[in-house]
Amino acid sequence: MKPVMAEVFNSWQGEGGSVPGSAFGRRQIFVRFAGCDLHCQWCDSREYIDASKVSRWRYEIEPFTGKFEYKPNPASVEDVVDAILRLDTGDIHSVSYTGGEPTLQIKPLKALMGKMKELGFDNFLETHGGLPELVREVADLTDYASVDIKDETARATEGWRALVLREVESIRILKEAGARVYAKLVVTSGTKIENVRWYAELLKGLAPLVIQPREPIEISQERLMELYREVALIMGRRDVGLSFQVHKYLHVL
Numbered sequence: 001m002k003p004v005m006a007e008v009f010n011s012w013q014g015e016g017g018s019v020p021g022s023a024f025g026r027r028q029i030f031v032r033f034a035g036c037d038l039h040c041q042w043c044d045s046r047e048y049i050d051a052s053k054v055s056r057w058r059y060e061i062e063p064f065t066g067k068f069e070y071k072p073n074p075a076s077v078e079d080v081v082d083a084i085l086r087l088d089t090g091d092i093h094s095v096s097y098t099g100g101e102p103t104l105q106i107k108p109l110k111a112l113m114g115k116m117k118e119l120g121f122d123n124f125l126e127t128h129g130g131l132p133e134l135v136r137e138v139a140d141l142t143d144y145a146s147v148d149i150k151d152e153t154a155r156a157t158e159g160w161r162a163l164v165l166r167e168v169e170s171i172r173i174l175k176e177a178g179a180r181v182y183a184k185l186v187v188t189s190g191t192k193i194e195n196v197r198w199y200a201e202l203l204k205g206l207a208p209l210v211i212q213p214r215e216p217i218e219i220s221q222e223r224l225m226e227l228y229r230e231v232a233l234i235m236g237r238r239d240v241g242l243s244f245q246v247h248k249y250l251h252v253l
Contacts, residue, residue: 002074003108005057006032006048006100010064010087013096013124014247016146019208019239021180023124023144024246026093029084030253033102033109034073038128038156038163042186042214044245048100059083066253077111084116094122094144103127103134113141125179128156129170130163139177147171149185149199149209152192168202175207183209184243187227189219196227200234209235210243 008031016022035051036043048054057075058068060083071079084095095116102109102125113123122143127135129147147170150156150163157163167183174181183203185196203209211227213219224242231240247253 001107001111002076003080003105003112004034004051004054004073005075005080006034006045006054007058007068008032008080008083008087009060009068009253010089010092011253012247013093014245015184015210015212015243016182017210017241017243019182019210019241021144021182021208022146022210023093023096024243027089027091028094028096028124029087029092030096030098031080031084031112033097033099033105035104036099036101036128037104038101038130038150040150040154040156042154044215045100051100060087063087063089077108077115080112081115085119092121094124096124096126098126101128101131103131103138106134106137110138110141113138117141125174127170129167130157132166132169132173135170136173139174139179142174142177142179145171145174145179145181146184147174147181147207149183149203151185151187152195153188153190154186164199164202168206171203171207181207183207184212185209186212186214187219187224188214189223191219191227193227193230197230197234200231204235208239208241210241212243212245215245215248
């Protein structure tokens with residue numbers, strides 16, 4: 001039950017915006033798992049997609065310094081817990097489990113989330129949501145969740161529509177377990193408005209949606225406004241927002 005890790009560090013949550021369930025602008029400790037079963041065109045953690053090639057993981061030695069030390073993979077849950085506790089600055093909103101895709105390593109993820117709950121931390125799950133049967137295993141340990149809705153332009157997998165339906169099912173599972181959850185949609189200039197309407201219909205009454213332009217931003221403000229308006233007309237004006245990767249503008253991880 002040893003996880004293959006990528007990194008553990010202390011930073012700001014830069015995504016999510018103002019919708020309920022978001023931890024935007026809050027201090028978090030990020031726990032990044034290696035390995036993902038999707039291949040999104042704009043993945044910003046591409047070096048961690050193939051877990052078999054991640055021979056070591058890094059952990060920040062002092063909070064918010066960007067100074068790291070390394071340990072070999074696979075890691076031990078105990079070493080990851082120790083790294084998290086060393087980075088606790090007393091103002092941590094929650095521990096974010098991200099990737100890659102953390103649910104692919106469900107046993108160590110569940111053990112780690114359980115241990116952090118015992119220690120009094122809230123858990124924030126960042127997942128593509130494509131594996132609802134695995135999401136279910138950690139739903140009762142999840143306080144907050146960000147679940148992707150993969151747009152067709154992501155080219156994440158051949159079965160794009162089926163993936164979206166599984167993502168929505170993961171949102172439903174997390175919400176029923178009591179997690180505060182929102183959906184995140186990365187959009188491009190090629191995003192089809194009819195697809196966005198479909199996502200909004202699926203999410204209506206279930207969870208709010210944040211629209212996040214792919215970085216570097218190439219979609220126009222006018223197009224963003226158009227997509228936002230279409231979502232609001234279907235889901236309601238309070239259940240849509242914009243999200244940007246603000247941590248990149250702050251030049252932090």
